[in-house]
Amino acid sequence: MNIALLGYGRMGKSIETIALDRNHNITLKATSSTTTFDFSETDVAIDFSIPSTAVNNIKKAIEAGVPVISGTTGWLDHYDEVLDYCKSNNGTFLYASNFSLGVNIFFEINSRLSQLMASVEGYDTEIEEIHHTQKLDAPSGTAITLAEQIIDNTRYKGWTLNKPNSDELHIEAKRIPEVPGTHEITYNSEIDSISIKHTAHSRQGFALGAVIAAEWIKDKKGIFSMKDVLNIG
Ligand SMILES: NC(=O)C1=CN([C@@H]2O[C@H](COP(=O)(O)OP(=O)(O)OC[C@H]3O[C@@H](n4cnc5c(N)ncnc54)[C@H](OP(=O)(O)O)[C@@H]3O)[C@@H](O)[C@H]2O)C=CC1
Numbered sequence: 458m459n460i461a462l463l464g465y466g467r468m469g470k471s472i473e474t475i476a477l478d479r480n481h482n483i484t485l486k487a488t489s490s491t492t493t494f495d496f497s498e499t500d501v502a503i504d505f506s507i508p509s510t511a512v513n514n515i516k517k518a519i520e521a522g523v524p525v526i527s528g529t530t531g532w533l534d535h536y537d538e539v540l541d542y543c544k545s546n547n548g549t550f551l552y553a554s555n556f557s558l559g560v561n562i563f564f565e566i567n568s569r570l571s572q573l574m575a576s577v578e579g580y581d582t583e584i585e586e587i588h589h590t591q592k593l594d595a596p597s598g599t600a601i602t603l604a605e606q607i608i609d610n611t612r613y614k615g616w617t618l619n620k621p622n623s624d625e626l627h628i629e630a631k632r633i634p635e636v637p638g639t640h641e642i643t644y645n646s647e648i649d650s651i652s653i654k655h656t657a658h659s660r661q662g663f664a665l666g667a668v669i670a671a672e673w674i675k676d677k678k679g680i681f682s683m684k685d686v687l688n689i690g
């Protein structure tokens with residue numbers, strides 16, 4: 458399979474290593490200085506770029522008739538616009554805030570735990586995410602997905618990075634050098650605490666998940682999620 462990498466930073470390079478190991482070819486390595494995207498030999502585009510350029514990258518791939526998967530975070534205010542663009546161009550698109558198998562299992566656990574906690578009184582919930590200091594967005598896309606699951610199932614009406622009101626779920630975003638990505642959800646009461654935590658030890662899981670998603674989506678049409686790829690949940 459021929460893969461175009463839209464973004465050739467930490468993730469783009471990790472994806473390249475795994476894609477080559479799995480006998481794929483890289484046809485484009487786009488960075489901030491790339492002026493033209495040549496998709497003529499491309500089967501699937503993988504976007505891991507920066508929040509301000511992700512929408513444009515995704516639309517360019519869709520316009521060229523190339524299925525595109527995006528792991529870039531921090532652009533979700535434009536998510537519906539991208540879905541509309543994909544539908545009106547009969548394109549193929551998949552976004553995941555986190556491509557690792559472990560985190561996608563963690564999403565299922567988080568959803569179930571929040572359903573259980575919904576009927577129990579006396580607990581306050583908090584999410585903590587820790588990432589490397591180069592990360593441009595806060596909170597992480599993964600923390601937003603986790604928060605949305607909790608909000609869907611419990612008394613919380615929204616999330617905040619600031620001091621929360623009683624109906625707001627607090628997300629604490631910490632930046633520490635070299636941390637690939639850690640997410641912890643804690644339910645605290647006077648009596649006890651319940652925590653679940655996912656710790657990425659490297660970027661390998663994110664990159665492998667992205668390549669598996671690209672292999673899966675290659676000849677498909679429509680809008681998909683990692684639940685479709687991994688057949689979980
Ligand atoms: N969903 C998931 O599983 C994961 C998501 N992420 C997300 O992926 C994104 C990328 O992360 P990471 O690789 O660490 O970031 P990096 O900063 O290492 O890489 C970003 C890349 O995007 C490039 N870029 C900037 N502007 C453009 C443009 N106009 N067109 C194409 N490429 C461009 C940069 O080019 P240049 O080098 O010239 O600046 C760089 O190569 C982030 O949003 C991060 O949150 C990260 C890990 C996992």
Ligand SMILES: O=C(O)C1=N[C@H](C(=O)O)C[C@H](O)C1
Nearest residue numbers: 530554592597598599637638
């Ligand atoms: O920027 C990162 O590095 C990561 N970003 C994603 C996010 O925002 O959730 C996924 C992962 O945690 C690493």
